[in-house]
Structures are given as C-alpha cells and as structure tokens.
Amino acid sequence: MNELFTVLATAAPEGGTEGGGIASWIDLIYLISAIGFILSLKWLSHPSTARRGVFAGEIGMLLAIVGTLIKTEIVDYRWITLAMIVGAVVGAPIALLIKMTAVPQRTAFSHALGALAAGLVGTAEFYLHGGELSRVIMTAIGFETILGYLTFTGSLMAFGKLQGVLPGKPIIYPGRNVINLSIFGGAALCGLYLVLNPGATFLFPWLIGLSLVFGVLLIMGIGGADMPTVIALLNAYAGLSAAAMGFAINNKLLIVAGALDGTSGLVLSIIMCRAMNRSFTNVLFGGFGATVAKAGEEEERTVRSIHPEEAAQILESAQSVIVVPGYGMAVSQAQHKVRELFDALSRKDIDVRFAIHPVAGRMPGHMNVLLAEAEIPYDKLFDMDEINSDFPQCDVALIVGANDVVNPAARTDKGSPIYGMPILNVDQAQTVMIVKRGMSAGFAGVGNELFFMDKTMMLFGDAKSYIGDVVKELSGVHA
Amino acid sequence: MEDVLITGLYVFVIAGFLGYSVISRVSVLLHTPLMSLTNAISAISLVGSLILAGSNRGTMATVLGTIAVGCAFANVVAGFLITDRMLKMFKRKEPAKS
Numbered sequence: 040m041n042e043l044f045t046v047l048a049t050a051a052p053e054g055g056t057e058g059g060g061i062a063s064w065i066d067l068i069y070l071i072s073a074i075g076f077i078l079s080l081k082w083l084s085h086p087s088t089a090r091r092g093v094f095a096g097e098i099g100m101l102l103a104i105v106g107t108l109i110k111t112e113i114v115d116y117r118w119i120t121l122a123m124i125v126g127a128v129v130g131a132p133i134a135l136l137i138k139m140t141a142v143p144q145r146t147a148f149s150h151a152l153g154a155l156a157a158g159l160v161g162t163a164e165f166y167l168h169g170g171e172l173s174r175v176i177m178t179a180i181g182f183e184t185i186l187g188y189l190t191f192t193g194s195l196m197a198f199g200k201l202q203g204v205l206p207g208k209p210i211i212y213p214g215r216n217v218i219n220l221s222i223f224g225g226a227a228l229c230g231l232y233l234v235l236n237p238g239a240t241f242l243f244p245w246l247i248g249l250s251l252v253f254g255v256l257l258i259m260g261i262g263g264a265d266m267p268t269v270i271a272l273l274n275a276y277a278g279l280s281a282a283a284m285g286f287a288i289n290n291k292l293l294i295v296a297g298a299l300d301g302t303s304g305l306v307l308s309i310i311m312c313r314a315m316n317r318s319f320t321n322v323l324f325g326g327f328g329a330t331v332a333k334a335g336e337e338e339e340r341t342v343r344s345i346h347p348e349e350a351a352q353i354l355e356s357a358q359s360v361i362v363v364p365g366y367g368m369a370v371s372q373a374q375h376k377v378r379e380l381f382d383a384l385s386r387k388d389i390d391v392r393f394a395i396h397p398v399a400g401r402m403p404g405h406m407n408v409l410l411a412e413a414e415i416p417y418d419k420l421f422d423m424d425e426i427n428s429d430f431p432q433c434d435v436a437l438i439v440g441a442n443d444v445v446n447p448a449a450r451t452d453k454g455s456p457i458y459g460m461p462i463l464n465v466d467q468a469q470t471v472m473i474v475k476r477g478m479s480a481g482f483a484g485v486g487n488e489l490f491f492m493d494k495t496m497m498l499f500g501d502a503k504s505y506i507g508d509v510v511k512e513l514s515g516v517h518a
Numbered sequence: 519m520e521d522v523l524i525t526g527l528y529v530f531v532i533a534g535f536l537g538y539s540v541i542s543r544v545s546v547l548l549h550t551p552l553m554s555l556t557n558a559i560s561a562i563s564l565v566g567s568l569i570l571a572g573s574n575r576g577t578m579a580t581v582l583g584t585i586a587v588g589c590a591f592a593n594v595v596a597g598f599l600i601t602d603r604m605l606k607m608f609k610r611k612e613p614a615k616s
Contacts, residue, residue: 076559077536083552084543086608093602096555100562100594107565113572118584122571126591133592134599139607142550145600149557149593156590157563163570163582175523187563274553277560284566286526294526295533296562302537303556307549397546404549411607418610422546 061111068106069292075099076296080303086417103292139412140369143270143402144201150273151194157280158187162247164287170238177237179286181230185250186280189226192254194273197266200258201401207263215260216324222253257323264366264443266401268311268322275304307403314397314423316449316459342478342490344497347505350472351512353496354380357434357470359390361426363463364406365399367440367475373502377439378413380506383513392419394426394436394463396444427464436468439502440475446487455485471495474502551604558597564590 076099082092107113137145161184165172172180199205226249229242261269278300285293312319345353354360362381368374384391393415399406407420430436438445445465448455465471471494478490489495498505544552567590571583 073533076562077540079555079559080537080540080544080552083548083555084540085545086547086605086610089548089551089605089608090602093555093598093605096559096601097598100558100564100598103562103565104568107568108572110569112569115572115574115580118580119568119572119587122584122587123591126588126593127595129588130592130595130597131599134596134603137600139604142554142600142604145596146554146557149554149596150560152589153557153561153563153593156561156567156586156593159582159586159589160563160566160570163579163586164566167575167579175520271553274556274560278556281560281563282530284563286523286530288566288569289522289526290565291526291529293562293565294529296559298530298533299537299540300556300560302534303541303552306538306541307553310549395546402550403553404546404551407547408550408604408607411604411609414607414609416610417547417608420547 061109065106065110066291068102069290072099072102072106073292073295075102076299080299099296103296106292138372139374139409140372141202142408143266143400143405144198146402147194147198147201147270147273150270150277151191151198154187154190154194154273154277154280156187157277157284158184158191158247158250160284161187161287162243165243166240168237170240172237174234174237176287177234178230179283181233181246183280183283183287184246185226185230186276186283188247188250189223189254189257190273190276190280192251193258193269193276194254196255196258197269197273200261200263201266209262210259215256219253219256219260219324222249222256225249226253260324261322263401264398265322267398267403267405268308268315270402271304271307271311272323273304275301275308278302278304311398311403314461315457316461342497343495344499347498347508348512350496350498351509353470353472354384354389354435354437354509355387355513357389359392359433360384360435360437361430361433361465361468362391362393363399363436363438363441363445363465364393364395364410365439365441365444366401366405367442368502369400369405369409370440371502373439373506374409374413376503376506376510377410378415379510380513381415381419383510387513392421392426392429394421394423394430394465396423396441396463399441399444423461423463430464430467433468435470435472436465438465438471438473438475439506442475442487443485445489446485447489448485448487451488457485465489466492469494472498474498474500474505476501547608548605551601554597554601554604558594558601561590561593561597564594 075095079092079096082088161180165180200207226246229246233242278297282294282297381391395406443457445463447466449457449460449462567586570579571587
C-alpha cells in the first residue's frame, strides 16, 4: 500500500507542491466517483437493477464530495457545513413529500438550482481572476455561465408553467424568434469578446443578464405538451454547464459527469421530438399549440355519451382492454382509481394492458411512474411500438385523459398541425371509450375525429370519479 | 495549458459517446427516474461550489460559493431521494390481491 502511495505521489500532477500526494489520491477518488456515475446509468437500464444504479450514483457523489473536501485548497469548512445543512433541509422534504404527479415540476426546479450553482461558480471564477484569463479558461467560463444562467431562468419558467403559476399556453408575440435570437447572440458575442479581451470585465454583467433573459423568453414560447422535450433539453444544458466548469477548473470528474448528463438529456429530447415527428427547432421556436382551434365546422356534431353503468357492462363483456393514459389522468390524480379498475377487470380474467405514448404527460416516462405508483405491475405497461399492432384485436380501448396522441388526424389530415406524428392506433379497437371532462380540443388545439366515430363512446366527467363509479358498478354486481 | 485542454476534450468526447450508448439502452419505462438521476448527477457542479466556498478567496467568492453549495446540495439530495422513491414503486409481480 505504501509503495502504491509513493508511486502515486511521484506521479502527482503539477500544481501540487507538498499536497502532491493528497492530490493524486483525490484524482483516484474522482476516478472511482466517475465509475460510480457510469455504472449508475448503466444499471438504470432495467427496473430490476435500477435501485442499485441509484446507490452507485450516491456513492459516486459521496466520493466526489469527500474527494473535494480533503483538497488542500479548502481551508474553511464553516460556510460549507452551513450551506450543506440548508441544502439538505430544503432538498429532502421536497423529494420525500412531493406527489408523483408533480415530478415534472420538481425536476425543473431542481435543474434551476443546479444550474444556478454552475452560473455562480462561473461568475466568481471570472471575477477572482480579475480579467487575466487564458482564452481556453475564458471560453469554458463563458459556456458555463451562459448555460448555467439560461438554464436557471428557463427551468424556473418551466417550473412555473408546470405548477400552474404561469399560463401553460405558449406566449407568442410578433418577431419573437428574432428577439430571442438577438438576445442569445448578444450573450454569445459578449462571451466571444471576453475570450479575445479578458480585460473587458464590464461586459460580464451583460453576459449574465442576457443569458437570464434568454432563458425566460425561450421557455415562455413553449407550451405544456412540449415540456417533455424541453425538460430533457434543460437537463442537457445543466450537464453541459457542469462539463464547462470542469474545463474551467481542470477537473475531469466534472467533465465526465457533465458529458454523461449532456448526452442523456440530448438523447431523451431527440426521442421526444421523434415521437412527435417534429424537429428541435420546431419545438423551440415553433410556438406549437398557440393557434386557437377553428371551432366553426364542428358545431352540431353529436357524440355518444354513456353512463358509468353502461361503461361497466361493456368493459365486463370484453376480453382484452387497453388503457391509454394521458396528462388528464395526472391532472385528476386518477391513477389509483385506474389501478382499482385494473384489479376489478383482472379478477374477471379480462386482459388489461396499458399503452403509453412517449410524449404522454409532461416529462419522458411520466405515465409509467404514475402507474407504478398505483402499483400496476410494470410488465403490463407497453411502449407505443410494442402495442400498436394489438389494437385491432382489442375489445375496448379506454382513453383516460389523452387526446392528441390518439388523434387519427395525425395519419390522415395533411393540414393538421399534428400531421405525421406517430399515434396510438386506438381507432382500430372494436370499441373506443374516452374519459374526458368535456369536448375541448387537446393541447395542439385540433379537433379529434375519434370522438365522432360510431364505435366511440364518451365518458364525460372527472376521470377519478368516473372510473371510481365504473369500479363500483363492476364490483357491486358480482360482489 | 493546451495539453490540459486536449485531454479534457478527449475525456469529454469519450464520456459523451459512452453516455449515448448507455442511455440509449435505458428502458422507456424508466425515463422519468433517468431524468431525476441525471438531474442529481448534474449537481456535480457541487465540486466547484465547494472549492469556491471553502478556499477563503475573499467575501465575494465565499458568498457566491456558499449559495452555490446550498443550491447544488439541495439538488443532489432531492435528486437521489426522489429517484429511489420512484424506483421503489416499479414492481413486476402483482402485490397480494386484497
């Protein structure tokens, strides 16, 4: 062991004078920490190993903290202790008490915190060097600060929209893309100028301010149903900002962890975009969903509305049922009632499965978490591609609070804003039941032909109470 | 300095590709836990915050550093706890029927 220590000590990187030995131990700790993060993501690939993944991540983070705290540069632990206590006191209750339906806004809020930390560190690094920074470091600090601050305000905006503090519909005004791009361009130019002339410290507050404003404006134009993509993208930015910090303070662990996060966020947002058949630019600059539906044509069309008793009878005589959950299920907190329905039907030997569209809900995988919370076994949850071919053989497709993701206009109507988006083929099921509050259009503001089909029945009401009534009927008759 | 940059870029690019291949394999089922886990990991900016808050480089650095440590640590704690809370809920078999 001692020999290893000597070897490491002699191999110490420059910069460590008498702390050289310690410094190489720290590098080693960081390396193990990075391995922890990688394993953490690897184990997350499957539910059976996923919790081990969290554990590996925690170990990785613990090692990162310990490795940092034993650095010789750190001489004062008072503020660190205080801040960590405050952080834990704020963070733990949020994580333990929050409702599962509120996970998207929690994630957004958490992104805001992490990104603010990156921004603040970048700011301090800049001023500590008092305008004497190498180009490489200034570039890194520029990236770190711009990404950090725009992610901070952007995530706060996303939080506000998801929490309902801010209006969920995109706010659009003429020339908005030009304004947004000029603001971002301004921030980038400040950064570029500072790289070339690090002495121009007066520009730095501008860089910060423009980034903060850009974050607000960027998310302002994005509507609720695009949140899955946006949250994933903000995740990527937070990661890239951490990686930039790694370049600024020459820390490989930050680079590794930041790169992992950056790609993770990017991969997820690409998956989300693909699931909507839209491009990144369209999500970010399209102002999708701001258009108001042309209500004119569909004034007097009738739909078939049925009572819970009838719905229960139809479900009872089915052999296979596919439930399609959407954001509406989350809004009405109906997942536990859905679980009761699942139980009631399963007891009658009816095959119940769940079809989950990648962009259902407000963040990637949102529906899966809600259904898991209601203790629905995860092998009953199916991805769009896995289950889409089964709809023709299914007796009842029960749609709970989903709209655009089941709208056949995406296949047929070239003029529709959602044309080309892959959808769940519920219209091929024998019977379609739609639990819905009223006839309002979905997020995309498009009417849904599905409501008017002969085999469609509308189950008007709040999802939670309506499904509750159906369950009562189902268990009442045969109790 | 150039060496440091190049090594950093190597690490960044390789970690990025590694991340891509690992993340692509994550089950669609777990995308929300994946996001909260990577959210927790992105709070690795805690490392920079700790150095800033503890290295006694003047009031400005200590104040900004302390705020940053608080934010990043809240992010770490909340991120890991809620990821675990979510994953606990994913069960394959039906729990005992009542």
